[in-house]
């Protein structure tokens with residue numbers, strides 16, 4: 001039986017890649033996409049989710065629009081240097097989607113979906129955790145009813161990407177992250193500790209584009225802007241970090257990842273540490289809930305899995 005997943009997403013170039021990866025993986029049944037602000041305004045991330053599904057030939061999958069801003073802070077607008085002015089790398093995916101978002105908003109959609117099938121549905125957040133926190137506030141029984149949460153976000157032992165210590169999805173709504181990581185459910189954190197070790201070189205991307213697969217062509221088309229950003233920001237010569245697709249890889253092949261379990265807290269102070277994941281390595285200071293943290297990864301294994309699925 002495939003694992004039923006709800007992907008909460010802010011497409012976003014790597015969200016686009018992750019969604020295609022999930023759709024091509026028989027181990028996963030993508031029930032719906034819920035959208036959140038982050039890589040762009042909510043209107044644009046919702047449009048991009050609809051466009052992604054249409055390009056993938058899967059507009060049968062519902063999309064529910066979610067939060068336009070963090071729980072208690074302001075949203076400061078899209079990082080266009082990373083994901084382009086349209087959030088999809090300005091790659092010419094300009095046709096307006098024919099499909100529309102559901103009438104139900106994301107948090108309510110998540111509650112209804114999970115409570116209708118207790119113990120069966122996995123949440124896969126790939127953006128700020130606002131919708132998931134709101135869903136928990138609407139329905140606290142989600143904690144027991146959700147099978148597990150596998151999220152891309154945070155960093156435990158490596159440097160951050162929006163500050164020396166914080167990763168973008170957590171930094172974009174630290175209060176929501178504190179709610180989600182503080183709840184007593186099974187959370188797996190696929191963060192920068194592993195996603196920055198899974199590096200897609202330009203040759204690999206070129207081969208996806210020339211593989212003859214439609215999904216491979218879509219990936220090769222969406223990434224040039226992201227490659228340019230990586231070159232400028234990290235001196236990577238066009239090689240990409242594999243953020244959101246790594247969470248999908250964990251769902252399919254957890255044995256490619258080395259994990260540790262510790263209690264964590266999120267720094268919600270508005271200082272230099274905002275959005276930092278504070279790991280209690282001794283499990284002494286914050287007794288109670290432990291988060292599964294991906295600490296290392298078989299990067300070649302993840303790249304091979306992604307290639308195999310996208311070009312299949």
Ligand code: BDR
Nearest residue numbers: 012014015126168169243
């Ligand atoms: C995360 O931030 C976003 O820009 C990406 O889509 C990914 O989810 C990486 O820090």
Ligand code: CA
Nearest residue numbers: 012015126127
């Ligand atoms: Ca994302």
